Amino acid sequence: MDRNVLLLNASYDVLSFVSWQRAATLLACEHAYIFESIPGRFIRSPRLVIPAPVSIVLTEWVDVPYREFGDTDTAARMAVLRRDGFVCAYCGGKGSTVDHILPKSRGGLDTYANLITACAPCNQAKDDRTPEEAGMPLLWEPYDPRGHHKLQRQIYKRLAAKQD
Numbered sequence: 001m002d003r004n005v006l007l008l009n010a011s012y013d014v015l016s017f018v019s020w021q022r023a024a025t026l027l028a029c030e031h032a033y034i035f036e037s038i039p040g041r042f043i044r045s046p047r048l049v050i051p052a053p054v055s056i057v058l059t060e061w062v063d064v065p066y067r068e069f070g071d072t073d074t075a076a077r078m079a080v081l082r083r084d085g086f087v088c089a090y091c092g093g094k095g096s097t098v099d100h101i102l103p104k105s106r107g108g109l110d111t112y113a114n115l116i117t118a119c120a121p122c123n124q125a126k127d128d129r130t131p132e133e134a135g136m137p138l139l140w141e142p143y144d145p146r147g148h149h150k151l152q153r154q155i156y157k158r159l160a161a162k163q164d
Contacts, residue, residue, distance in 0.1 A: 005023035006055035007026075008057045011061055012159055023053050026048055027056060032052075034053045034056050034057075038054060052104075077098050083117075084117035089139050095118050098118070101142070107121060112142055112145065113141065
């Protein structure tokens with residue numbers, strides 16, 4: 001077995017991926033339990049047989065300090081456009097440009113937290129102002145597309161299916 005195992009907090013929030021060896025240790029010490037396993041596959045030791053986990057859940061909640069996304073991570077133009085579905089965050093029309101929420105001239109960085117898709121007319125209308133100053137509120141908040149958002153939604157769906 002050479003795969004990593006998804007580690008979930010006791011609240012089912014995605015924490016990270018761990019090696020299968022670390023997952024087996026957490027299971028053996030009863031610090032975690034299996035959320036999903038590979039059918040018919042097992043991890044065997046002289047004293048223990050554990051179903052091969054795909055994801056495990058910690059038995060106790062672990063406090064993870066909040067990290068503001070995008071503080072220093074440079075964003076790619078195409079990644080921002082894809083993240084926003086090529087939709088202008090100001091008017092909802094077709095977006096083809098990337099706008100700095102806090103303009104670069106005022107210290108705005110090229111980060112996922114500061115970039116949003118805009119159509120050319122909205123980008124020009126906003127000019128060198130913040131959305132508030134321009135009277136152009138954002139239709140949604142920017143987020144880091146490399147995060148665990150999709151994975152977290154999948155976990156919640158699987159959890160809901162287990163409740164049925």
